Amino acid sequence: MKVTIVGAGNVGATCADAIAYRRIASEIVLVDIREGFAEGKALDITQTQTTLGFNTKVIGSTNDYAKTAGSDVVVITSGVPRKPGMTREELIGINAGIVKGVAESLLKHSPNAIFVIVSNPMDTMTYLAYKSLGLPKNRIIGMGGTLDSSRFKTYLSLALDKPANDIQGMVIGGHGDTTMIPLTRLASYNGVPVSQFLSEEALAKVAADTMVGGATLTALLGTSAWYAPGASVAYLVDAILNDQQKMIPCSVYLEGEYGQNDICIGVPCIIGKNGVESIVDIQLNDAEKALFAKSADAVRNMNNDLKSHLG
Ligand SMILES: NC(=O)C1=CN([C@@H]2O[C@H](COP(=O)(O)OP(=O)(O)OC[C@H]3O[C@@H](n4cnc5c(N)ncnc54)[C@H](O)[C@@H]3O)[C@@H](O)[C@H]2O)C=CC1
Numbered sequence: 683m684k685v686t687i688v689g690a691g692n693v694g695a696t697c698a699d700a701i702a703y704r705r706i707a708s709e710i711v712l713v714d715i716r717e718g719f720a721e722g723k724a725l726d727i728t729q730t731q732t733t734l735g736f737n738t739k740v741i742g743s744t745n746d747y748a749k750t751a752g753s754d755v756v757v758i759t760s761g762v763p764r765k766p767g768m769t770r771e772e773l774i775g776i777n778a779g780i781v782k783g784v785a786e787s788l789l790k791h792s793p794n795a796i797f798v799i800v801s802n803p804m805d806t807m808t809y810l811a812y813k814s815l816g817l818p819k820n821r822i823i824g825m826g827g828t829l830d831s832s833r834f835k836t837y838l839s840l841a842l843d844k845p846a847n848d849i850q851g852m853v854i855g856g857h858g859d860t861t862m863i864p865l866t867r868l869a870s871y872n873g874v875p876v877s878q879f880l881s882e883e884a885l886a887k888v889a890a891d892t893m894v895g896g897a898t899l900t901a902l903l904g905t906s907a908w909y910a911p912g913a914s915v916a917y918l919v920d921a922i923l924n925d926q927q928k929m930i931p932c933s934v935y936l937e938g939e940y941g942q943n944d945i946c947i948g949v950p951c952i953i954g955k956n957g958v959e960s961i962v963d964i965q966l967n968d969a970e971k972a973l974f975a976k977s978a979d980a981v982r983n984m985n986n987d988l989k990s991h992l993g
Pocket residue numbers: 688689690691692693694713714715716719759760761762763764770773777780783784799800801802804825826829857905906907908911
């Protein structure tokens with residue numbers, strides 16, 4: 683199976699590394715606009731083959747999309763990351779043109795690929811890819827919910843002082859500092875609601891920390907995170923290529939689901955070889971429904987700005 687990742691920067695290269703090391707694909711193509719950069723990252727990853735014990739072929743390309751031909755999954759991480767103090771939404775002006783151009787070039791060479799969108803503001807970039815490529819909705823997937831849910835489970839595990847892999851939890855809604863919805867009511871420690879172990883206050887703090895998880899790391903690192911984002915993309919690509927039929931919250935185009943239309947936003951999806959196999963309709967309570975509607979309003983406002991940025 684062949685995966686192309688455009689943007690060989692922090693997230694793209696980390697995700698290529700995880701896909702190679704975990705043998706999720708047999709061939710990875712890294713593409714970047716910076717002369718020689720993707721080739722360098724690909725060669726560096728290739729030189730870990732014997733020490734880490736994998737044979738995945740990893741090649742780099744400076745903007746030559748012919749090398750990406752016939753990819754099963756394509757991942758778009760190209761664009762700029764935020765700096766401390768910025769929101770993801772502020773990246774729309776630069777990233778919209780980049781994502782649209784890259785998505786169109788990818789489709790020309792891989793007409794059957796499933797698209798995974800990572801560049802921010804991710805929900806709006808996913809909507810842009812859906813609208814400009816004309817592909818069926820199951821083939822356009824925005825990655826945000828995997829990462830936000832992993833942060834949610836990390837903060838729950840810290841608050842509970844229990845292993846993260848014993849914790850289940852999901853974040854839906856937009857992938858933004860104020861639009862994420864950590865579903866605290868449904869989170870569990872080995873099936874037991876976390877509310878049996880944590881006070882309302884402690885749970886509210888976990889939710890708040892989760893929502894600003896990306897901003898916290900950006901303030902610490904000076905640019906946005908890459909290890910957890912890269913691993914989250916690899917997790918999603920694994921679910922697609924290995925037809926895992928896992929339930930993963932992803933940003934997908936909605937046509938009436940969760941009361942929303944004409945928007946890409948995070949909802950629980952079954953992910954398999956066809957990309958989004960189905961959207962899972964979970965029962966939200968009234969407060970969660972209200973948060974979801976508010977989150978969708980904010981994402982929709984961003985989508986409405988797209989035209990002015992694309993000219
Ligand atoms: N959805 C999510 O959960 C996450 C999204 N992100 C987003 O992913 C994007 C990438 O972040 P990083 O990897 O940290 O940034 P980075 O700056 O390390 O890498 C971006 C790469 O894109 C390349 N690039 C720019 N324009 C290009 C074009 N037209 N064609 C090919 N390559 C091009 C750059 O040369 C650079 O190497 C950002 O927009 C960031 O906000 C980051 C983390 C998580």
